[in-house]
């Protein structure tokens with residue numbers, strides 16, 4: 001990663017290539033933290049590039065399989081050609097699932113902006129019938145998510161619950177943080193009670209406490225769900241949760257197409273922008 005922005009992005013991104021990403025995974029694994037690897041990139045609009053991106057994931061799965069690390073992989077469907085057509089994307093990603101099935105590696109389909117929610121879920125339902133070792137993501141900010149969680153629970157599809165990283169209109173999403181958090185807690189309860197091995201993906205202390213407490217009161221074991229956090233965010237807390245006997249998985253992004261991901265991390269927290277400004281003006 002070159003330039004000052006590339007240097008600063010290193011806090012959130014494991015590196016440019018597979019080797020650097022696997023080193024980050026090794027470091028986390030040595031602390032008993034598991035991972036999911038993500039090759040950065042989204043909104044690919046030509047077929048050759050989308051096919052090349054899926055090939056890069058297949059190569060990643062080969063590396064994971066050959067190496068001593070244990071890791072899942074996370075994919076974004078707009079990187080795989082969702083903007084071209086649903087069927088093209090289905091066929092392209094099925095190649096990744098075929099290889100993942102061969103190696104028994106879990107694949108998570110990330111959730112992108114609300115224009116893609118229904119199409120993503122429709123594809124997930126199709127894939128899950130063929131490749132059961134996969135899951136998807138639900139965003140607590142969306143009004144529709146309660147119904148989606150019910151359906152995913154009914155179909156026994158594993159869910160990662162997050163707040164949602166995309167700017168959405170008031171007609172579709174809660175705009176007030178308190179309401180997002182309230183819905184997050186409600187969906188956590190539904191997933192822990194009726195879902196399959198949910199992933200509670202947040203850096204929010206209150207929601208982490210809520211999850212621990214609800215699980216303890218309901219007799220849900222610490223091995224029946226996992227917490228997830230993003231690479232480079234709240235590293236001490238990641239270790240603390242692990243040493244308290246909970247499962248922790250870190251989302252490890254790598255690659256050269258890092259700007260949109262990095263921009264979302266900056267938007268989430270104004271302190272990150274101050275950090276950049278401070279470094280830009282440091283002599």
Ligand SMILES: Cc1cc2nc3c(=O)[nH]c(=O)nc-3n(C[C@H](O)[C@H](O)[C@H](O)COP(=O)(O)OP(=O)(O)OC[C@H]3O[C@@H](n4cnc5c(N)ncnc54)[C@H](O)[C@@H]3O)c2cc1C
Nearest residue numbers: 110111137162163164165201202203204228229230251265
């Ligand atoms: C494993 C994982 C996978 C995800 N996958 C998706 C996905 O598929 N689709 C999607 O839309 N979103 C995804 N997200 C992002 C998510 O939707 C939120 O945008 C992001 O996690 C911030 O929300 P929060 O729950 O941490 O709560 P917040 O209320 O945003 O933050 C709580 C606290 O966490 C810390 N924190 C949060 N963000 C940052 C940051 N950027 N830098 C430094 N500290 C921070 C701060 O201490 C903050 O006070 C994922 C998040 C995680 C952890």
